[in-house]
Amino acid sequence: MKLYPIETGNFKLDGGAMFGVVPKIIWNKTNPADANNLIDIAARSLLIEDGNRLILIDTGMGNKQSEKFFGYYSLWGTHSMDGSLAKYGFHRDDITDVFLTHLHFDHCGGAIQWNNDKTAYEPAFKNAKFWSNENHWQWATEPNSREKASFLSENILPMQESGQLNFVERSSGDFVKESELGFGIFFADGHTEKQMIPYINYKEKTIVFCADLLPTVGHIPIPYVMGYDTRPLLTMDEKTKFMNTAADNNYYLFLEHDAHNPIITVKHTEKGVRLDTVFSCDEIL
Template structure:
């Protein structure tokens, strides 16, 4: 098995929204805001090469939305999914599986693109199977008012219409379920219904793709919960359980949204779980 970080682009989000009820005087120390109160955010995906399979975990925002839409998110830097794939000698047509942690636009927008004459949409990975789970799919395709702006039908429905969509089988009792993709999955419901976090055994280490359960290293303290979460008290419970396991088992936490910290470990301290070490993807993934 080989793992490759895929940088799908950088953007900015409101720091207050990213940290919920936590005062700016605290979160600004780890995630400094600009003059518009915006903080740096990454869309860092992960490519898993395992035998004949090439599995892409999340796909970033994509590029099909309007200039007005992207203007809300202050895109910056020159990363793109295609350039990042090419860096490692791959093309999107090589991808066999696209695994979506959840269907918010900044995680799955790159899964769908305009067709050639821009009259409609098509999947951006023509040879891939797209993976979600039935509970989350139902949640995303019949969105609540709070998440409606994050679940965009043009990002989601073409996967089903293409016939390339499959659902992960979800056991009812296991905290960490095994999947047909060769890695374990933690299901978490605080951010959105049935978000999926891959746990990958790699060279004697457990790499966890943290998605939105742990957005940045600045979110390590348990009460630091995003304002975007639909069930913040549940996030606190899920995060406490996960972070304790991460400290006990020395998980390597792959941060999808932290523009400046790529992989971290955590440890138990007298103040609770706190940051232990910061690594580059090259340090851990090779």
């Protein structure tokens, strides 16, 4: 097995929205804001090469939305899906599986693209199976008013229409030890219904793709919860369990949204679980 970080592009989000009730004077120390109160955000995917399978976890927001849409997110940097894949000798047509932690636009938008004459949408990974789960799919296709702006039908429905959509099998409980994709999955409900957090055994380490359970280093303290979360008190419970387990077992936490701290470990302190070490992707993967 080999793992590759896939940088799909950087953007910015409102710092207050990213930290909910936490005052700016506190979160600005770890996630400094610009003059518009925006903080740096990454869209960092992970590619797993395992035998004949190439599994991509999340896809970033893609490039099919309007200029007005992207204007809200202050895109920056030079990263792209195709450029990152090419860096490791791959093309999007090589991808066999696209695993989507959840279906918010910044995680799944890159899964679907315009066709050549921009008359219809089509899968951006024509040879891949798309993986979601049944509970989250229903949640995303029948969205509540709070999340409706994040669940864009053009990002989601073409997966099903193409015949490439698959659902991960889930038994009772919130953890699947080994899924059809070959890795464990923790199902978390605080951010959105049945977000899937992959646990990957790699070189005698456990790599956890944190998605929106832990967006950035600044979100390590338990009460530091995004304003976007639908069930913030549940997020706190899930983070407590997750962060303690990560510290106990020295998990390597792959941060999808932290533009400056790609992989971290955490440790127990008298103030609770806190940051231990920051690593570059080259040091761990």
